[in-house]
Amino acid sequence: MLRVFWCILSRDLTLAMRRRTDVLTTLFFFVIVVSLFPLGVGTESKALQIIGPGVVWVAALLASMLALERLFAADYEDGTLEQMLLTAQPLSLLVLAKVTAHWILTGLPLVLIAPLVGMQFQLTDNAIIIMMLALLVGTPILSLIGAIGAALTLGLRGGGILLSLLILPLYIPILVYGSGAVEVSRIALADTQPYFALLGAFLLVALIFAPVASSAALKISLE
Amino acid sequence: MSEFLSQGGYGFFVWGAYGMVAVLLVAEVLQLRAQRRTIWSRLGRLTRMRDTGGTE
Amino acid sequence: MTLNWFKFASPASFYPIAGRLIPVFWILTLLLLAIGLYWGFFETASKLGGSNPQKEYYRIIFIHVPSAWMSMWLYIVLVGWAAIGLVFNTRLSFMMANAVAPTGAIFTFLALWTGAFWGRPSWGTYWDWDPRLTSELVLFFLYIGYIALHSAIDDTRRADRASALLAIVGLIMVPVIFWSINCPDPNQCAALHQRSNLTRIDGNILFSMLTMTLAFWMYGFAATFMRLRSIILTREAENTWVQELLNARRQA
Numbered sequence: 001m002l003r004v005f006w007c008i009l010s011r012d013l014t015l016a017m018r019r020r021t022d023v024l025t026t027l028f029f030f031v032i033v034v035s036l037f038p039l040g041v042g043t044e045s046k047a048l049q050i051i052g053p054g055v056v057w058v059a060a061l062l063a064s065m066l067a068l069e070r071l072f073a074a075d076y077e078d079g080t081l082e083q084m085l086l087t088a089q090p091l092s093l094l095v096l097a098k099v100t101a102h103w104i105l106t107g108l109p110l111v112l113i114a115p116l117v118g119m120q121f122q123l124t125d126n127a128i129i130i131m132m133l134a135l136l137v138g139t140p141i142l143s144l145i146g147a148i149g150a151a152l153t154l155g156l157r158g159g160g161i162l163l164s165l166l167i168l169p170l171y172i173p174i175l176v177y178g179s180g181a182v183e184v185s186r187i188a189l190a191d192t193q194p195y196f197a198l199l200g201a202f203l204l205v206a207l208i209f210a211p212v213a214s215s216a217a218l219k220i221s222l223e
Numbered sequence: 224m225s226e227f228l229s230q231g232g233y234g235f236f237v238w239g240a241y242g243m244v245a246v247l248l249v250a251e252v253l254q255l256r257a258q259r260r261t262i263w264s265r266l267g268r269l270t271r272m273r274d275t276g277g278t279e
Numbered sequence: 280m281t282l283n284w285f286k287f288a289s290p291a292s293f294y295p296i297a298g299r300l301i302p303v304f305w306i307l308t309l310l311l312l313a314i315g316l317y318w319g320f321f322e323t324a325s326k327l328g329g330s331n332p333q334k335e336y337y338r339i340i341f342i343h344v345p346s347a348w349m350s351m352w353l354y355i356v357l358v359g360w361a362a363i364g365l366v367f368n369t370r371l372s373f374m375m376a377n378a379v380a381p382t383g384a385i386f387t388f389l390a391l392w393t394g395a396f397w398g399r400p401s402w403g404t405y406w407d408w409d410p411r412l413t414s415e416l417v418l419f420f421l422y423i424g425y426i427a428l429h430s431a432i433d434d435t436r437r438a439d440r441a442s443a444l445l446a447i448v449g450l451i452m453v454p455v456i457f458w459s460i461n462c463p464d465p466n467q468c469a470a471l472h473q474r475s476n477l478t479r480i481d482g483n484i485l486f487s488m489l490t491m492t493l494a495f496w497m498y499g500f501a502a503t504f505m506r507l508r509s510i511i512l513t514r515e516a517e518n519t520w521v522q523e524l525l526n527a528r529r530q531a
Contacts, residue, residue, distance in 0.1 A: 148444075148445075148448055149445075152428060152441045152444065152445055153428070153431070156431050156432060157431075158431065159431075162427055162428065162431050165420075165423065165424050165427050166424040166427070166428060166445060168420075169417050169420040169421060169424065169449075169452075169456070170448070170449070170452050170456070172417065172456050172459060172460065173452075173455050173456055173458075173459035176459040176460065176463050177459060177463075177465075180463055180464060184464070184466075191466055194465035194466060195465060197465075198465060202455075209451075213444065213448055216444060217441065217444055220437060220440040220441050220444060221437065221441065223436075223437065223440075227320075230335040230336070230338070231334050231335035232334075232335075233334060233335045233336040233400055236336045236339065236396045236397065236399060236400050237335060237336055237338055237339060237396075239396045240339045240342060240343070240392065240393040240396040240397065241339075241342060243389065243392045243393070243396075244342050244346070244389050244393065247385050247388070247389060248385070248498065248502075251381070251382065251385055251502055252502065252505070255502065255505040255506055255509065256505075258506075258509050259505070259508065259509050259512075262509055262512050262513055263512075263525075263528065266512070266516055266521065266525055267525060267528075267529065269516070270522065270525055
């Protein structure tokens, strides 16, 4: 079981490493969106500190959603996905491996770049650490929920814009608690603990149910 | 009558809310009737074309 | 007496039944609307509450609460039919889910609209990021997502099943979303919207509110069945029973 997981994971990572620009596009999209906000709302540091967490999280939501379109698309076009459906291995495990690879390529870079964008918004060191932690727990959930939408909109024209319509409302809890944790950390660091408990709980639930739902969606789309 | 319409000075809010309900529900029903008529006439056209063997 | 329910599960046999039921639901709708509106406007006090009374504008309650209730109820109905369709693979249940969605979306929009027109005189604002308002907005997005996904897929079978799955995922997420909006700070919680408490409501107001709810519900049935008949006709256009119906219509 674990071998199948590693096999898919390393395959997807290798494939992505051959086309590094895809990874960089998502990352730079994130950085550009975040950098636009101070230009739009003014560069006063008080205001930036207040909107910072929310802006970073909304940008992370958009970036991970834009990348979702490619989650199954390449495998769908060259027929690999159909072969995966026919294997004896449980499909949800394969989906989980693909989502993991996708998160390493699009979610993890956002976590690593977070200190940089945090500085753009004059966030304190504590707030930046909390933001990195929140993104570390939160972005996998985004990928997991998003995979359901990506599977449902597989191969549709205008799939990307449709995907955002379906998935963005479902991201609300992550947005609320993810940016809430950073917001609170500016006042009292100890108060962030319940936020992480909730995000962690979401991650566990999503890890169990989202791959099952995504594989059901894939079966519907490929039938 | 005008006292009823003014609703104690809140006529705009009361009738604004009730008006939108009336407009949308009536519009939905009209749209459904129009849709039904279009479907029947399209079905009729399709059958006529089939009956005449498309030689028209 | 045993009824064979699966007999009604075929579109061909449900089509005439729906046709016969539609006028019944229309009559009920109009009757209940007349009673509810008359009672709401003429048999209720023009003020509500004690020291800080809600004036005439509270009469929006007779359409606001029913449309909010119907918007939520119809989403549950939609998911119910979608789930039945996925489990038993019956065509009619998917058509039913499909027929419910636009009416549900309209009620959701109306709940938001009437809420805004009530909020302005009583809270002093058309919109507030209050948990219930925001959740209703999210519900609206869920309806729109369902309709958009269904209409984006050309293959009917895939469209039915994909949007059914989406609706089910949406229903599972609704409590989580509501809770996260209701309690953005887990250390403390607060809300602006008044708690519902039916037992504290004046009898006349409660009567017309419930009558209006029934009226909206009957309207929901009528509109859904009208749409359902159109959907059945479009999808079954190639079947003989539709052709026979067409011939009968032409002779008439």
